[in-house]
Amino acid sequence: MSELRWHPLLEEWVVTATHRQDRTFLPPPDFCPLCPTRPGGFPTEVPADNYQFVVFENKFPSFRREPPAPAVAGDDFYRVAPAAGGCEVVLYSPEHGGTLADRPVGDIERLVRVWTDRYRVLGSRPEVDYVFIFENKGEAIGVTLHHPHGQIYAFSYLPPRIERELAAAANHHARTGKCVYCDVLARELADGCRIVAENASWVAVIPFFARYPYETYLLPRAHRDSLLDLSRSERTDFARLLKTVLVKFDGLWGFSLPYMMVMHQAPTDGIARPGTHLHVEFYPPLRTPQKLKYLAGCESGAGTFINDTLPEEKAAELRAVPCPAF
Amino acid sequence: MVPGSDAEVAEAEEMAVREITLEDGRYLVYYSFEVGCGPPSLAPSLADGRAEDADV
Numbered sequence: 001m002s003e004l005r006w007h008p009l010l011e012e013w014v015v016t017a018t019h020r021q022d023r024t025f026l027p028p029p030d031f032c033p034l035c036p037t038r039p040g041g042f043p044t045e046v047p048a049d050n051y052q053f054v055v056f057e058n059k060f061p062s063f064r065r066e067p068p069a070p071a072v073a074g075d076d077f078y079r080v081a082p083a084a085g086g087c088e089v090v091l092y093s094p095e096h097g098g099t100l101a102d103r104p105v106g107d108i109e110r111l112v113r114v115w116t117d118r119y120r121v122l123g124s125r126p127e128v129d130y131v132f133i134f135e136n137k138g139e140a141i142g143v144t145l146h147h148p149h150g151q152i153y154a155f156s157y158l159p160p161r162i163e164r165e166l167a168a169a170a171n172h173h174a175r176t177g178k179c180v181y182c183d184v185l186a187r188e189l190a191d192g193c194r195i196v197a198e199n200a201s202w203v204a205v206i207p208f209f210a211r212y213p214y215e216t217y218l219l220p221r222a223h224r225d226s227l228l229d230l231s232r233s234e235r236t237d238f239a240r241l242l243k244t245v246l247v248k249f250d251g252l253w254g255f256s257l258p259y260m261m262v263m264h265q266a267p268t269d270g271i272a273r274p275g276t277h278l279h280v281e282f283y284p285p286l287r288t289p290q291k292l293k294y295l296a297g298c299e300s301g302a303g304t305f306i307n308d309t310l311p312e313e314k315a316a317e318l319r320a321v322p323c324p325a326f
Numbered sequence: 327m328v329p330g331s332d333a334e335v336a337e338a339e340e341m342a343v344r345e346i347t348l349e350d351g352r353y354l355v356y357y358s359f360e361v362g363c364g365p366p367s368l369a370p371s372l373a374d375g376r377a378e379d380a381d382v
Contacts, residue, residue, distance in 0.1 A: 052359060057352035113341055114357050
């Protein structure tokens, strides 16, 4: 069962999804539910013996197309609502091993096209206000299946982090008439010291205000609201830069770096807003090869991040990681 | 972009999309890429609609 419960102290929705407690936890490779179904083998989620990319509705979703009624009765103070929306799983490859960093640029380019199509399809549903593409990678993040995959959540409302970003962008636009992301990018390019990598149409940077040591943003140089607005060359450059950053992450300490990867783009609620600017944010949770950056008391209880490092130094570290030209 | 590179090949491909419904009512979409592949053509070789115990 899942439902939305209103948090009156923060004025935001909390999702309860108790059925997710039962999901499979780190199955052995021979019983991976995301691999193709081999002839004579056990039936996986994908009823085919091969595939390139697959997207399917999560078996343990937090949001559903036809959500059940809430398990409890709400009122004006403790509001409840059905958890409408959708949760999709995106399989990057039929191969069980490896990560997105191991895929050739062409495959990452194909994945960008899949993401673009899912943004279009999910965003066209009337109940979907926000399409959130993301990937949790590594057991340090709590991943329960190692097969290379990402996820997409289709929200029936604007999630609070997104709402806050949009409000900041609107405020900046009202003050200056400009996009705050375009201004951040211009400032980062002028300073230069926090740039991780760049190509003709995209830039990767650990921004001035990074909260995690290796928090890396990927932004298109031109103002683009969503994946749908990318030109062919911009889409290809996006794939090339994504590959570059992923290779640098894995080369940093010589092992596959865990991360959260999230994509922010224009809401799909039909409301035009100034200052929405497509971008990707990476939050690798490690601050050293052995030490996690915990979201502890100050981060969780006060909402203020304490970054033990300087973005300028961490960006220099990533720049120095050898990486072929993609 | 390097002429003839993997990325350039990917851009030249057509994307085929085929959606099926699993036994429990969920949808599953196959995406395949091929130069000049035309309409969705990727045919799963096993019966549609089998799904067990996956989670994410």
